[in-house]
Amino acid sequence: MPKDGTINRERILDAAQHLVIENGFAATSVDQVLRAAGTSKGAFFHHFDSKLDLARALTERYVTADIGQLHAALDATAQISDPAQRVVEFIRHFEDSADDIMSAQSNCLYVAVLAEQQLVSNGTADLIRHAIDVWRAAITELLSAAATSRALDLGDAEDLADHVFVTFEGAFLLCRSTGSPEHMRAQLRVLRRLLTAALSAGVPA
Amino acid sequence: MPKDGTINRERILDAAQHLVIENGFAATSVDQVLRAAGTSKGAFFHHFDSKLDLARALTERYVTADIGQLHAALDATAQISDPAQRVVEFIRHFEDSADDIMSAQSNCLYVAVLAEQQLVSNGTADLIRHAIDVWRAAITELLSAAATSRALDLGDAEDLADHVFVTFEGAFLLCRSTGSPEHMRAQLRVLRRLLTAALSAGVPA
Numbered sequence: 001m002p003k004d005g006t007i008n009r010e011r012i013l014d015a016a017q018h019l020v021i022e023n024g025f026a027a028t029s030v031d032q033v034l035r036a037a038g039t040s041k042g043a044f045f046h047h048f049d050s051k052l053d054l055a056r057a058l059t060e061r062y063v064t065a066d067i068g069q070l071h072a073a074l075d076a077t078a079q080i081s082d083p084a085q086r087v088v089e090f091i092r093h094f095e096d097s098a099d100d101i102m103s104a105q106s107n108c109l110y111v112a113v114l115a116e117q118q119l120v121s122n123g124t125a126d127l128i129r130h131a132i133d134v135w136r137a138a139i140t141e142l143l144s145a146a147a148t149s150r151a152l153d154l155g156d157a158e159d160l161a162d163h164v165f166v167t168f169e170g171a172f173l174l175c176r177s178t179g180s181p182e183h184m185r186a187q188l189r190v191l192r193r194l195l196t197a198a199l200s201a202g203v204p205a
Numbered sequence: 206m207p208k209d210g211t212i213n214r215e216r217i218l219d220a221a222q223h224l225v226i227e228n229g230f231a232a233t234s235v236d237q238v239l240r241a242a243g244t245s246k247g248a249f250f251h252h253f254d255s256k257l258d259l260a261r262a263l264t265e266r267y268v269t270a271d272i273g274q275l276h277a278a279l280d281a282t283a284q285i286s287d288p289a290q291r292v293v294e295f296i297r298h299f300e301d302s303a304d305d306i307m308s309a310q311s312n313c314l315y316v317a318v319l320a321e322q323q324l325v326s327n328g329t330a331d332l333i334r335h336a337i338d339v340w341r342a343a344i345t346e347l348l349s350a351a352a353t354s355r356a357l358d359l360g361d362a363e364d365l366a367d368h369v370f371v372t373f374e375g376a377f378l379l380c381r382s383t384g385s386p387e388h389m390r391a392q393l394r395v396l397r398r399l400l401t402a403a404l405s406a407g408v409p410a
Contacts, residue, residue, distance in 0.1 A: 024321040027231035107319065114312065114381045115320035116229040128382045155398050159391040163399075166375030166392050173374045174367060176319045177333045186364040187371050193360050193408035194368075194399040201406040203398035 009047045012037045017058055020112050021105055025055055025119060052122055055113065059124050062109045063131045069094075070135055083145035084199045088192060090142060091164070095188040102181035108172040136161045152202040160198075167191045214252045217242045222263055225317050226310055230260055230324060257327055260318065264329050267314045268336045274299075275340055288350035289404045293397060295347060296369070300393040307386035313377040341366045357407040365403075372396045 015036035019028045030051055034044055048054045073093040080086040110128050113119045139161035147154045154160055171187035220241035224233045235256055239249055253259045278298040285291040315333050318324045344366035352359045359365055376392035 022322045024229060024231055026229050027321055027323065110378065110382070111316060112320050114378050115317050116232055117227045118232065120381065125382050132379065132382060155395070156391070159388075159395050162379060162388065163372075163375075163392060163395045166372055166379055167368075168375070169378045170368075170371030170373070170375030173315065173319050174337065174371055176325065177315070177330050177337060183364075183367065186361070187368060190360070190364050190368045194403055197406045197408050198399055198402040200409075201402045203402050204405075 005047070008039060008043055012039060012044060012047060012054075013058055013061055016054055017062070017109060018105075020055070020058060021107050021109055024112055025116050030054075052118070052124075055119055056122075056124050056127070059109065059113055059119075059127045063127045066131050067134050069097075070138055074138060083142065083149045087142050087146045087199060088196055090139075091188060091192040091195060094168075095185055095192060098185035098188050099181070102175060102184045106181075107176045108169060110169060111172060111176075132162070132165055135165055139164055146199055150199060152199065154198060155203045160203075164191065210252070213244060213248055217244060217249060217252060217259075218263055218266055221259055222267070222314060223310075225260070225263060226312050226314055230317055230321055235259075257323070257329075260324055261327075261329050261332070264314065264318055264324075264332045268332050271336050272339050274302075275343055279343060288347065288354045292347050292351045292404065293401055295344075296393060296397040296400060299373075300390055300397060303390035303393050304386070307380060307389045311386075312381045313374060315374060316377060316381075337367070337370055340370055344369055351404055355404060357404065359403060360408045365408075369396065 016033045077089045140157045143157045171184045174183045175181045221238045282291045282294045345362045348362040376389045379388045380386045
């Protein structure tokens with residue numbers, strides 16, 4: 001039977017992602033990944049040049065999924081004609097999926113990457129910056145349309161757009177430190193309510 | 206000349222804090238801490254039983270400083286008689302100190318601790334949960350007073366209070382991933398403006 005290299009690579013990445021999110025990157029050894037994935041050192045080094053190369057591949061895959069979730073929320077709300085209502089429903093889309101997100105993982109891979117300078121310096125963190133840029137651009141467009149339609153001043157739309165990333169990451173850390181995954185849904189609800197208030201009143205300087 | 210043990214302990218903690226925030230805990234060796242602190246292994250193990258004990262001491266000191274900053278902001282705004290205005294000025298207090306915070310550190314120690322399961326499991330993360338509880342209680346009191354004085358529904362005041370922690374931690378990660386420390390001030394400004402809107406309009410369910 002021919003070996004399916006793609007399946008093996010994905011299995012290694014799945015095992016590594018779980019270990020790195022739980023334990024951190026430096027605290028995860030290649031041997032631990034091999035044991036968890038049920039594969040050999042040879043198979044590992046067939047797919048990855050080094051442990052740092054694995055970190056890069058992990059982050060690339062995670063960023064792709066992250067941007068996929070952004071697009072899913074944009075698509076799910078594309079038919080809403082009122083731009084301000086679309087912003088609110090865009091956030092509600094994530095609020096509704098918060099419990100599913102937190103049942104699949106106890107923290108965000110981005111936290112593990114950003115905790116270690118070796119991954120910041122070697123360009124792995126640049127992949128996260130790319131995700132931030134894509135989210136910022138899409139949400140800035142949503143917010144600008146909403147501000148125009150309601151003749152509101154929302155302040156700097158890019159900073160406000162970044163607050164969605166900030167809420168996700170901060171909520172991951174709140175969940176992790178308290179051991180209570182329901183904080184993710186609660187914090188996305190707080191964000192939705194604050195944005196609803198801002199879209200009704202504007203945001204004073 | 207007698208050795209001053211307290212000064213030595215603080216010097217080790219200062220060096221370790223910088224290294225752990227930059228590189229992560231697992232990626233920081235005791236030898237690196239000794240070199241950065243200019244001290245000996247004997248001095249280190251006089252003050253700390255183990256590397257994990259160092260992590261606990263680091264986090265204890267950081268939590269004490271964190272709660273100190275909360276109290277400084279409460280004290281600085283204690284004379285403001287309008288409870289809603291006090292909430293806004295309480296956040297502005299941190300906004301005004303954001304650049305100083307970010308010139309002293311590139312990330313939050315909490316991120317390094319929460320990235321590693323060994324520190325979550327051994328009780329180090331419980332120290333962070335204590336800090337979260339203290340911030341939550343103090344800010345919930347501020348928000349509840351503001352909601353009462355303006356007869357507003359602010360939703361769950363504890364979740365809204367947690368959003369301050371969430372904003373700080375998420376903004377640290379935004380700064381770290383983009384290499385732009387000015388995002389801390391920008392995100393605290395976003396939080397202040399969103400809270401100002403909420404205190405003017407309330408937050409619809």
